[in-house]
Amino acid sequence: MPHHTPSTAALLRPAEAELTARLRAAGCVFAEDEARLLAGTGATAEALAAMVDRRVAGFPLEHVLGWVDFCGLRLAVGPGVFVPRQRSAFLVGCAAGLTPAGATVLDLCCGCGALGAALAHEVGHVELHASDVSGAAVELARRNLAALDAELYVGDLFEPLPAALRGRVTTLLCNTPYVPSSRLGTLPPEAREHEPLASLDGGEDGLELQRRVAGQAHGWLAPGGHLLFEVGEDQAEDSVRLLAGAGFRAWSASRTDIGATVVIGQA
Incomplete structure (x- = not known):
């Protein structure tokens, strides 16, 4: 034989x-x-x-591997940095339908740069800017966005951005933390023990950072530009009201099969 x-x-x-x-x-x-x-x-x-x-x-699998597969892209992740969730692909899809090629995109609270990278991959060429309060996150984002010639900044929300960006942003992606402080203890141990609290804790009702972003975003968005947040399904109505109160035309979209809810505001 x-x-x-x-x-x-x-x-x-x-x-x-x-x-x-x-x-x-x-x-x-x-x-x-x-x-x-x-x-x-x-x-x-x-x-x-x-x-x-x-x-x-109990370490997140993605931290053990050193990468995450997100929207078909292999992106570097590491200890102390938020791991992109697969449901956030819905936010990218929503943004892709509103973003023309060549648009100026800002990925605020960018983490490892997953949303900006995925949107650029979907749309084609964009002028990409990304910012996060965590220097470790921005270093990972720098690696993940290297091929896109993106501009990266470290600092609190809009604070580190150049004044030249004011009034030019077509699409503002902002995956702010939205877990209410009282619910942090219900998160899986791998999240609450190995991801930074600042990337999870959304304050008393989970919308604390969204309020801050919505209150400042008009100064950075181009006329007709869009701001997109990910929220929990039970937060959608409050988030829409929040954006409407800040002067946006606001609505929400959901994909219940993957537990994803996105709130969109148009300047």
Whole structure:
């Protein structure tokens, strides 16, 4: 009988099965998918064991891998920086329908730059600016946006932006934290223990930063420009009222299948 060399996939199966069992025992809901991703890193046995130890200890999978797959893009993420959620792809889709090629886009509270990167990928060429209060987040964003010739800034909301940007922003993406302070304890441990509190805590009703952004955004948006926030489904009406009260024409959109709600304001 002819001799057959086992395929790489076949050789990996026992290792993946062992990883899956360990991850499942640790409470990982998508243990099989996580095992496949970890085994597929090409890490040495020692390095892979260390990665699995970190995941079992509760670190976000994306921090363990060093990247997240978001809107078809592989983006660098790391400790101390918010991990983009897959539901935020809906915000990108909403923004893409409102943003022409060549537009000036501002990704405020940008984190690792996921929203700006994904929108630029969807729309084509844009003039991209991104800002975050976290220097660590901006350094990651700098890596993720390097090919887009983006301008990046570190500081509180609009504070670090150049005056030349005033009145020019066509689309303002702003994934502000929107978890009410009283609900932080209900978040999964990997979020509340390993992501910065400032990227999660939205204040008493979850809309504290949105109020600050809405109160200043008119000075930066071009006439007819759009401001987009992600919110919880139960916050949509309050957020629409907030934007309307700040002088925007405001509405909301939802995708219940992925638990995504976006509130949009037009200047």
